Amino acid sequence: MASDASPHSGFVTTPDGVRLHYTQQGPPSGPNLVFLAGWAQTSAHFRKQVEHFSAKFRVTTYDHRGHGESDKPAFGYRVYRLAADLEAVLAELDLRDAVLVGHSMGAAVIWAHWDLYPHDRIKKLVFIDQAATLTANPAWTPEQAALAAAVFPAARRFELANALRGPQWKETWSAMARSFYSPDIPPADFEWALREQMKMPSELAGALIQDHAAADWRDVFPRINVPTLVVSARGSLLPVEGLEWIAKQIPGARLEVFGKEEGGSHFMYWENPDKFNKILEEFLAS
DSSP states (O other): OOSSSSOEEEEEEOTTSOEEEEEEESOTTSOEEEEEOOTTOOGGGGHHHHHHHTTTSEEEEEOOTTSTTSOOOSSOOSHHHHHHHHHHHHHHTTOOSEEEEEETHHHHHHHHHHHHSOOTTEEEEEEESOOSOSBOOTTSOHHHHHHTTOOBOTTHHHHHHHHHHSTTHHHHHHHHHHTTSOTTSOHHHHHHHHHHHTTSOHHHHHHHHHHHTTOOOTTTGGGOOSOEEEEEETTSSSOHHHHHHHHHHSTTOEEEEEOGGGTOSTTHHHHSHHHHHHHHHHHHHO
8 A cells, every 4th residue: 555645546446346447636644535436437537526625635535336447347336235345445545534425326325324234433424416216106296306306217227227238328317417417517527437337348337227226315314323414405416305305304414505606516616616615514523
């Protein structure tokens, strides 16, 4: 492991033999800050946070299996499997008193980890714009679906998965990715982000979205007992009411909402890093 604050990259091998690419930056003796990317995103999406926080924190980022620079096996594309991968990263790198920051599906990976594993390595949690469940129960009213931030009708996860496995996968992926950002994002930024996403083979992305969109995490929230920050955005596809509901279920959780006019998209931490980093910095210091 690196002996100074310069970036250090390597691989953690999971119990089922998959190599996960990780990078660490910042003083080795600094507090541990771990960022988890969302569906099809790579750890590079957090580069604006790594640059900011690595002055004081030991910042760890890694790519989920199938993503970025990690191995891309044909198996294991379930959120609970990704939670086991997170446990392998925490254990292999011996990360203690860690603050875990999960964006989108990365938050769901943390919820699955909380459901399965001891919490002794975790100090604080940050959840960025993830629904309690993405798929609405057909019996729910629109109000009930909004409280869960459930934006998919029951069949949508299969439609998306099938489209990503089909001949028009690139068009499906591009349209979905574009909806994650505000209309004002520079074209070069979006094109870079899309290239990063498409490091994941489309058939694997389809398998993962099918599992991710089916999960319902509502019974996990009342059992979280560490300081927690929930971040939402009015320009996101996910209703703010759903993130407000999550924050209310977690004892003592704090909620921050980005306005639509201030880069408040699903990727608010990329579009408005100054505000996001300030909010996170204040939470870390509290």
